[in-house]
Amino acid sequence: MRPLTEDETKVFFEKLTKYIGKNVLHLVDRSDETYYFRLHNEKVYYVSDSMLRQAVSIGRDQLASLGVCFGKFTKSKKFKLHITALDYLAQYAKYKLWIKPNGEGSFLYGNHVLKAHIGRITEDTPEHQGVIIYSMSDIPLGFGVTARSTVEIRKLKPTDIVAFHQADIGEYLREQDTLF
Amino acid sequence: MDTQDLQVVQQRIQETIEVLNDFNKLGDKERGRSSYVEQLIKDMAIYYGYSEFLLEKLFYLFSVSEVAYKAVEFFESNEISRPITIRTNTLRTRRRDLAQSLINKGTTLEPIGKWTKVGLTVFDSSVPIGATPEYLAGHYMLQSASSFLPVMALAPQENEKILDMAAAPGGKTTYMAALMKNTGLIFANDANKERIKSLVSNIHRLGVKNTVVCNYDGREFPTVMGGFDRVLLDAPCSGTGVISKDPSVKINKTYKDFILLSHLQKELILSAIDSVDAKSSTGGYIVYSTCSVTVDENEDVVNYALKKRPNVKLVQTGLDFGQEGFTKYRGKIFHPSLKLTRRYYPHVHNMDGFFVSKFKKFSNHYTRTNKDDIIVDNDNFEDNSSQNDIHFNDEEDQKYIEASLNKSLKRKGFKIQKDNSKSQESKKQRLKAGVSNN
Numbered sequence: 001m002r003p004l005t006e007d008e009t010k011v012f013f014e015k016l017t018k019y020i021g022k023n024v025l026h027l028v029d030r031s032d033e034t035y036y037f038r039l040h041n042e043k044v045y046y047v048s049d050s051m052l053r054q055a056v057s058i059g060r061d062q063l064a065s066l067g068v069c070f071g072k073f074t075k076s077k078k079f080k081l082h083i084t085a086l087d088y089l090a091q092y093a094k095y096k097l098w099i100k101p102n103g104e105g106s107f108l109y110g111n112h113v114l115k116a117h118i119g120r121i122t123e124d125t126p127e128h129q130g131v132i133i134y135s136m137s138d139i140p141l142g143f144g145v146t147a148r149s150t151v152e153i154r155k156l157k158p159t160d161i162v163a164f165h166q167a168d169i170g171e172y173l174r175e176q177d178t179l180f
Numbered sequence: 181m182d183t184q185d186l187q188v189v190q191q192r193i194q195e196t197i198e199v200l201n202d203f204n205k206l207g208d209k210e211r212g213r214s215s216y217v218e219q220l221i222k223d224m225a226i227y228y229g230y231s232e233f234l235l236e237k238l239f240y241l242f243s244v245s246e247v248a249y250k251a252v253e254f255f256e257s258n259e260i261s262r263p264i265t266i267r268t269n270t271l272r273t274r275r276r277d278l279a280q281s282l283i284n285k286g287t288t289l290e291p292i293g294k295w296t297k298v299g300l301t302v303f304d305s306s307v308p309i310g311a312t313p314e315y316l317a318g319h320y321m322l323q324s325a326s327s328f329l330p331v332m333a334l335a336p337q338e339n340e341k342i343l344d345m346a347a348a349p350g351g352k353t354t355y356m357a358a359l360m361k362n363t364g365l366i367f368a369n370d371a372n373k374e375r376i377k378s379l380v381s382n383i384h385r386l387g388v389k390n391t392v393v394c395n396y397d398g399r400e401f402p403t404v405m406g407g408f409d410r411v412l413l414d415a416p417c418s419g420t421g422v423i424s425k426d427p428s429v430k431i432n433k434t435y436k437d438f439i440l441l442s443h444l445q446k447e448l449i450l451s452a453i454d455s456v457d458a459k460s461s462t463g464g465y466i467v468y469s470t471c472s473v474t475v476d477e478n479e480d481v482v483n484y485a486l487k488k489r490p491n492v493k494l495v496q497t498g499l500d501f502g503q504e505g506f507t508k509y510r511g512k513i514f515h516p517s518l519k520l521t522r523r524y525y526p527h528v529h530n531m532d533g534f535f536v537s538k539f540k541k542f543s544n545h546y547t548r549t550n551k552d553d554i555i556v557d558n559d560n561f562e563d564n565s566s567q568n569d570i571h572f573n574d575e576e577d578q579k580y581i582e583a584s585l586n587k588s589l590k591r592k593g594f595k596i597q598k599d600n601s602k603s604q605e606s607k608k609q610r611l612k613a614g615v616s617n618n
Contacts, residue, residue, distance in 0.1 A: 051365055051392065054405075055392045057404065057405050058392065058404065058405070059404075061395075062394045062404075063392070063393075063394055064376045064379075064380060064395050065383070065391075065392070065393040066392040066393065068384065068389050069380075069384065087389075104313055108313060108316060137281070139313060139314070140317065141313065169316035169317055169318075170316055172316055172384075172385045173310075173311060173316070176377055176378060176381045177377060180376075180380040
């Protein structure tokens, strides 16, 4: 377990900013307790100060996880956000997309979001913007990247892709062996 | 064995039970009561498909007067599966809201019972209950009713530091986190690396943020870290309480398995006790539980812990139902406080067979007052009693002490005259004084 290097921090925060914009500051600057991002086994964990102090007594090989996992660095040093970060992403989301009950299943199996499935979307969402995807009852289901801006979406056919799938909560079942 | 034979066996079971119930009138005195019981055990092993060894072990859990009827009820209930139960994750939602949204999806459910505010029993569902969007969003956990009990007994408080020694797949860990409202710190440990994955997955899915997951053998624990406010040990066990879930237990558990398991459990419970800080202002509690109903894995282990660690005592579990633990069983006599432990049976409580006990640690130090207090068990492979008797024999060691003293004098540059014992003596005395001054 170690703090992120400068390069890693840059890559990591760039990715986070795509989804929650300037709200990244709220993650680092908290009023209740100091929180840190720590790298362990190529995964990035969001850990409180008090937890970090205690967790140092756990050996490196035995430590499996601590706090909340945000994602991992790939072999090519890119950062991949995991579904486990959804809690914080949903809390600070800037652009949101709601899907109708008939589209929930399809998205939870890892498919892209089609126009026919959209219930609502944040006004003036730009193209290629990270969005958090909710069900109509406001349960966060995952996140993705918009394929078109809100204005252009209106012109699309119902079967056209509106947002590209990045991660969904179905992965807790599908990817349990590889993700954790 | 075809069905006709089974019918014959079943009939014989019925008859034997009737005879045993009114032995004075119906029994054949020359044959003797014990031979009837033997016959019954053999027949039941065939009828229910158990190994004879295990059936006998379970058979004697029930008091002799009513043994036959109760035992039959017990074995019958192992053939029926328990209802599916779920636990609301109060970190994410409320039970009322969860029930509403699941009913809208076409399930029928109702609260488990008065004793829990978060449990729901699912009777019937048109959708897979383990793959609904609510499940994936962490609004509930599929969890048997019996596994609520140890956490309720532990009663974790906010801002405490807690250890779960055998945590996977995380049903109890996440329940603790929910009771603590995500404050404090939980160490979730499991010895099995494969099961760690499901543990981490469940912790994240249910939005638990105060947990460190580690992969140690539970027996290493006071060395890795100690000073916990509370420790939960849901020990690995033979699973004789969950035969309805995993019928392979019926035949694959042998005498040796029970010896090995209870040995491991005894080691784990001592580690658990040693990991707790008795001076904790809010806690100092240990909960030991298993999903097994046999006495060797439960009362026997608890009794062993009481003997080995005089600084703990049993306390009320805080669970208002369940049967009292045994204080004596087939010639073994346990500490009277064992009646504070609780047993749960499938045929009585309609949940998996289970055992819960709660300890309070009242001191971090203890002394063994006299040797009689420590009764060395046959199951106990190490012999601790001789350790107390080791001391130095100064008279015999005198020549070694002198030799080493001379050596050290030589090193410092003093000349030692071997023959002149008088001057050597005085010199030594002088030096001794010098050493003690230093």
